[in-house]
Amino acid sequence: MLRHLDVAHDRFGLSTPFRISRGVKTAADVVTVTITQGDVTGRGEAVPYARYGEGIEDTIAAIRAVAPAIADGACRKDLAALLPAGAARNAVDCALWDLEARLAGRSVAALAGLREPVALPSAITIGLDTPDAMARAAAKVATVPLLKIKVDRSDPAAQIAAVRAAAPTPRLIVDPNESWTIETLETLKPHFLDWRVDLLEQPLPAGEDGALARFDSPVPIAADEALHTAADLDRLAGRYDVVNIKLDKTGGLTEALMLANRAREKGFGLMVGCMVCSSLGIAPAMLLGGQAAFVDLDGPLWLSEDRPGGVTDHEGMLSPPAPGFWGSLA
CATH class of the missing domain: 3.30.390.10 (Enolase-like, N-terminal domain)
Structure with a gap:
């Protein structure tokens, strides 16, 4: 047909x-x-x-x-x-x-040989702003399991310290989105453990990340912009500890599942991320969430209005969409 x-x-x-x-x-x-x-x-x-x-x-x-x-x-x-x-x-x-x-x-989970999606601790993102504004935003979600903070090169030490002081208990991902240099990394290195950073995501530009092979990081470093498909993994070895899988980079769930398997075989930890999107973009990614050490799927939480029946968040725990929304039977 x-x-x-x-x-x-x-x-x-x-x-x-x-x-x-x-x-x-x-x-x-x-x-x-x-x-x-x-x-x-x-x-x-x-x-x-x-x-x-x-x-x-x-x-x-x-x-x-x-x-x-x-x-x-x-x-x-x-x-x-x-x-x-x-x-x-x-x-x-x-x-x-x-x-x-x-x-x-x-269900898609059954077809793929995966467990059905369940509620997962997913990062709540604190957007880039002044340190004071970031601290106020962090204070509102200080009890969630996982925070992710967006930083740049202007004053990352103040940004990170402000968020950590306002939210002392969550696990913490720091994401410069390629904005740092190796000099920035060296300067901040002594403070990562004091701030209790759990993961540093793509600190250097993807095309300039060779310096990471010589950087002795006290915390795991994740590849985001530097990773698209399984073909990238060999190049990332020795530079990164974790890979951030996003379906918009891999080209869908099919490649993402293969990438996840190969990344684990090569000793990488897994993170599952997303763009700012609706729940229709998140539902497939949630199938990978159970395999990941870090889940960052709060894209729909930024929307004024999501698609009906989409994911829901309760204090940092992201629940799957309603039955029948995507990949499951009503």
């Missing part, structure tokens, strides 16, 4: 601006794919990211270009030859997973 693919640009306003070292977002612009076979429809979502040379229009064009192949029966295993790793492939891959599960009358 022929399949029909539709693709659309959806925009979700944010309740507060999301600031990182590269800029500020006030809305989440996502690409939504629906693939219909008969009276059954699967959905997927992706966030094109300018850092990787992606935009809404070119992502939609790439998806439309493969619509005839999807209509003729191309499956998830065919996508790697049709689309490069990235947002376009992610949206199509996740829509195909959802469609396949609904046609089979089983």
Whole structure:
């Protein structure tokens, strides 16, 4: 039976601006794919990211270009030859997973041989701001299990110290989003243990991270922008301890599952992350959450209004979407 693919640009306003070292977002612009076979429809979502040379229009064009192949029966295993790793492939891959599960009358977790998603401690992100403003934001969520703070090169010591003083108990991820230099790392190194930093995420630009091989870090370092697919793992060895898997980088759940397996085989710890997106982008990623030491899937929590039936948060514990939302039966 022929399949029909539709693709659309959806925009979700944010309740507060999301600031990182590269800029500020006030809305989440996502690409939504629906693939219909008969009276059954699967959905997927992706966030094109300018850092990787992606935009809404070119992502939609790439998806439309493969619509005839999807209509003729191309499956998830065919996508790697049709689309490069990235947002376009992610949206199509996740829509195909959802469609396949609904046609089979089983959940995506069951098809993938994974346990069904459960509530997980997921990072609550403190956006980049003045140290005082970051401390006030941290104080409001000081009892959650895990915090992630966005910092830059302006005054990271004050930013981190302010958040830690306001929230002394949560585990702590520090994310400079490639904004530091090796000199910044060396300067801050003596303080990481005092601040009880649990993970340092992508401190140096991805193209300049060779210096990490010579840096004796007192805390684990995670690769984010430096990691896209399993093909990157050998290059990251000796530089990073943890890899941050995001479906928008891997090109969907199919590659993400393979990446997770290979990363563990090579001795990397796992983190699962996301862009600022709706729950449709988070539901597939939650299937990886049970395998990860660090889960950072709070993207929908920044939205003024999420898709109905999406994930919910209670004091830093992220619960899966309602049954039937994505990848599960109603």
